[in-house]
Amino acid sequence: xxxRSGRRPGxxxxxxxxxxxxxxxxxxxxxxxxxxxxxxxxxQVDPALVHHYFGTKEKLFLASMxxxxxxxxxxxxxxxxxxxxxxxxLVRLVLGVWDSPAGAAAxxxxxxxxxxxxxxxxxxxxxxxxVLRRAVAELGIDEAQAATRAALVATQIAGLxxxxxxxxxxxxxxxxxxxxxxxxxxxxxxxxxxxxxGVFETGDGH
Amino acid sequence: xxxRSGRRPGxxxxxxxxxxxxxxxxxxxxxxxxxxxxxxxxxQVDPALVHHYFGTKEKLFLASMxxxxxxxxxxxxxxxxxxxxxxxxLVRLVLGVWDSPAGAAAxxxxxxxxxxxxxxxxxxxxxxxxVLRRAVAELGIDEAQAATRAALVATQIAGLxxxxxxxxxxxxxxxxxxxxxxxxxxxxxxxxxxxxxGVFETGDGH
Numbered sequence: 001x002x003x004r005s006g007r008r009p010g011x012x013x014x015x016x017x018x019x020x021x022x023x024x025x026x027x028x029x030x031x032x033x034x035x036x037x038x039x040x041x042x043x044q045v046d047p048a049l050v051h052h053y054f055g056t057k058e059k060l061f062l063a064s065m066x067x068x069x070x071x072x073x074x075x076x077x078x079x080x081x082x083x084x085x086x087x088x089x090l091v092r093l094v095l096g097v098w099d100s101p102a103g104a105a106a107x108x109x110x111x112x113x114x115x116x117x118x119x120x121x122x123x124x125x126x127x128x129x130x131v132l133r134r135a136v137a138e139l140g141i142d143e144a145q146a147a148t149r150a151a152l153v154a155t156q157i158a159g160l161x162x163x164x165x166x167x168x169x170x171x172x173x174x175x176x177x178x179x180x181x182x183x184x185x186x187x188x189x190x191x192x193x194x195x196x197x198g199v200f201e202t203g204d205g206h
Numbered sequence: 207x208x209x210r211s212g213r214r215p216g217x218x219x220x221x222x223x224x225x226x227x228x229x230x231x232x233x234x235x236x237x238x239x240x241x242x243x244x245x246x247x248x249x250q251v252d253p254a255l256v257h258h259y260f261g262t263k264e265k266l267f268l269a270s271m272x273x274x275x276x277x278x279x280x281x282x283x284x285x286x287x288x289x290x291x292x293x294x295x296l297v298r299l300v301l302g303v304w305d306s307p308a309g310a311a312a313x314x315x316x317x318x319x320x321x322x323x324x325x326x327x328x329x330x331x332x333x334x335x336x337v338l339r340r341a342v343a344e345l346g347i348d349e350a351q352a353a354t355r356a357a358l359v360a361t362q363i364a365g366l367x368x369x370x371x372x373x374x375x376x377x378x379x380x381x382x383x384x385x386x387x388x389x390x391x392x393x394x395x396x397x398x399x400x401x402x403x404g405v406f407e408t409g410d411g412h
Contacts, residue, residue: 111320111321112321113372113373114317114320114321114368114372114373115317115318115320115321115322116321120372120373120374123373124373124374124375127373127375128375147376147377148377148378148389151369151375151376151377151378152378152389152390154365154369154373154375154378155362155365155366155368155369155370155378155390156361156362156365156393157365158364158365158368158369158373159360159361159362159363159364159365159366159367159368160361160365161365162320162361162364162365162368163357163360163361163364164361166319166320166326167319167320167326167329167330167333167360167364168326168330169330169333169334169357169360170353170357171353171354171357172354172357172358172360172361178404179404179405181404182402182403182404182405183354183358183397183402183404183405184358184361186396187362187393187396187397190392190393191389191393196388196389197388198384198385198387198388198389199385199388199389
């Protein structure tokens with residue numbers, strides 16, 4: 001295998017180099033067009049080594065984002081259940097992650113994404129390809145409407161993060177989870193499955 | 207009058223010094239508790255000079271935030287009209303400001319507010335005291351519910367800014383104003399005047 005020469009020896013150096021290359025390539029090309037091969041090339045290592053350390057492209061992306069959760073695991077669980085309560089479950093899920101000890105890292109990442117063009121691209125790729133795409137797929141939302149509904153959901157979820165964790169506007173900053181679920185869940189639900197006249201030609205999404 | 211000694215002579219230096227002091231005092235004490243006297247003290251100038259240059263505390267706050275608009279002027283206009291369409295009008299207003307040439311500065315400020323604790327406090331004070339407080343006052347919303355409804359509105363409006371201007375998630379990033387008004391307006395309306403069971407004990411806000 002090809003190793004990049006670095007100041008520090010050992011695997012840690014190679015892993016860090018791969019993660020940095022992954023962030024660069026994911027930000028530049030987007031998740032879908034980024035390949036393990038391109039990331040390996042950027043890091044000057046063999047693609048097999050990237051697979052060995054990080055597994056799939058999804059897993060490498062999660063590692064490069066320091067994601068405290070794996071959306072492939074938690075999104076299907078959160079979306080399972082009555083479709084008409086999916087909005088509430090989604091709000092409950094994100095509050096559960098962000099309010100957890102691991103959530104501080106997610107909030108810090110979100111904050112950094114908002115101040116830096118490059119991190120913003122990574123965050124957008126993460127939110128769109130790992131979170132929203134999975135959520136709308138689980139709900140079986142009409143493909144022609146999926147991207148719009150997902151982006152509208154993103155406006156509400158991102159804003160909840162901004163107001164609760166970054167700007168800390170009361171009473172949202174200190175509100176109990178279930179109060180926010182009751183307040184915000186139905187609005188997310190409307191974006192997911194509601195009629196959106198003026199947005200889509202047919203009102204019922206089918 | 208007392209002048210702070212600075213490297214550059216003239217009024218511009220004093221004005222900048224007052225604006226810096228204003229940002230510091232507004233961030234530390236909040237808008238309501240900040241006084242022209244405290245800001246003048248921080249800048250080592252006479253309070254009369256602050257009044258002379260900037261007028262009221264509100265005007266000084268707007269100047270210190272480089273606000274492209276005066277919420278005291280635009281909010282009452284935007285809120286006038288059928289109460290059941292206030293949500294749509296508010297979305298139309300903010301998109302109108304942000305999409306305007308002056309809006310780039312507002313978006314840059316918002317971005318900086320999200321990455322810096324100190325700017326975040328200023329932004330929160332601005333949003334709460336200058337924008338949301340005026341909006342809910344114009345609508346005559348029950349005082350006991352006003353802060354909650356305003357903060358919920360903030361979650362949607364802040365998230366719209368994040369997704370459209372910072373993360374630039376499509377199709378929201380490029381959507382025409384009226385499509386976003388149709389999509390997001392009713393959700394803002396629910397926060398402003400809708401029943402919010404699980405949030406307030408009585409459902410109708412009265």
